[in-house]
Amino acid sequence: MDTVSATFRVHTELLESPGKCSRLSPLQLGVGEEGGSRDAREAELKLLELNSSGSASNRIVAPAGINGDNDYSGSLSCFYGFFIVYTNEIEDKENKKKTIYFQYLMNAYSEIKITNDMSNANIDPKEQEAMSLWEAPDKDGGDKPPPPLTNTSALIRLYERVVILEQRNREQDIVISNMSKQLSALTVAKRKQNNEMLLRYCMGNYIWRIDNFKARLDAMLKDHSKMLYSPGFYTSPNGYRFCVRLNISPQNPLCFALHAHLMKTEYDECLEWPFNGRISFAMVNQYEPDLTQRDTMMSNSNLIAFRRPTAEICLRGFGYTEYAVVSDVVRNGFVKDDSLVFRVHIKCV
CATH class of the missing domain: 2.60.210.10 (Apoptosis, Tumor Necrosis Factor Receptor Associated Protein 2; Chain A)
Structure with a gap:
């Protein structure tokens, strides 16, 4: 059993029976000369310094019902052990929250990346070219790393994409207009051909x-x-x-x-x-x-x-x-x- 677990057990016993602290051995408290933990002794000294130098509101007070010089050291060790366990529990909760947040971010990033990959697969080369901004080459001849995406660059890319789509729409309108003219001409030619056939085969x-x-x-x-x-x-x-x-x-x-x-x-x-x-x-x-x-x-x-x-x-x-x-x-x-x-x-x- 490690020192923190032993200290947490001692504090639990103190909460159930405060007077029991005087009956615990130095080994159980973790402050004995030979059986005690070095970390516990250092922690005890730090607590003594805090109580001697801090204000009344910041001092760590021994649990109620513990009196006497012999019990003071043990009670401080017990209380500091609880303080360490409580602090570790808070840190564990914060770490869990950070882990959960990090997992959420990773999931969101993965989903966005998959969506972008799927959308890029449906974009023709002109749109891909419009979405990538041109950057001046480096004077030294080296490859210049792409700048981070900002609101301005995003708007520029969006504007270029809109221009490309409008140009394509205009080209399609021209194609449709030309096809309509050709269809009208074919219709007229077909009607004329039909009339000529009727005139030729009317047999007088x-x-x-x-x-x-x-x-x-x-x-x-x-x-x-x-x-x-x-x-x-x-x-x-x-x-x-x-x-x-x-x-x-x-x-x-x-x-x-x-x-x-x-x-x-x-x-x-x-x-x-x-x-x-x-x-x-x-x-x-x-x-x-x-x-x-x-x-x-x-x-x-x-x-x-x-x-x-x-x-x-x-x-x-x-x-x-x-x-x-x-x-x-x-x-x-x-x-x-x-x-x-x-x-x-x-x-x-």
Whole structure:
């Protein structure tokens, strides 16, 4: 049994029976000449000095019920032993608290480090470059240790990262804008291609819908030289190509003129000239289909209009100079939703 344990046991006995201290041997008290501990004797001398030099409030007083010169030394040793044990217990508690705090800090640091490692794994090289500040190289050529992270450097890194993200966002906006333009262009090209396919494979049956008819009619009435042309359509995929023209009649400004014109194609050298066939027009009455105006005419091989065209559109057309009265077309149900519809059929004979 060591001295501290023996002293703690002695103090416990004193608390239970204060008068028992006079019956304890010097070996039990730890202050005997031969059996006592050196640390205990030194501690006893220090206590004597404290009691002799300290103030009344700082003095260590022997436990109550212990009297006599012979018991004084033993009682001081007992009390100082309790004082040492009590001090050790306080230090142990403080050390335990420090250990717990240190463990908490280590756990928090480990968690933060793991989180940073996981987040850094998802950051691309540009962001990692933005998060690391550039430092001027050392003049001596040695590696300069990285400066400690401060609030200013953290804000700078955060600002650089925001700039990188904004730049990337801007680049993505530009990419999306370019892709939208390309998609719009592809949509227009696809629609045009579909229209061309319809025109090429319509086999001479074409429906011409004139939208925004009222505004176009007003423009033609103000300027008789203005004319409306339909898209070019084919009698067969590699056959003749025609278009239809509508305008105010030069002979009678109150009437429409309607003509068919031949157009150049890439297969004209393979076709037979002049064109020989039948041309039919039908101005559709959109409210009463039975009142649709229908007209048919046969080609004339002696006319320039049916010879091989030398321009994109043959200057001579074939049709009617006074096809219909303008007021009748507007009032008699041919115009619906500001649209006028013609059905054209051209067939080779």
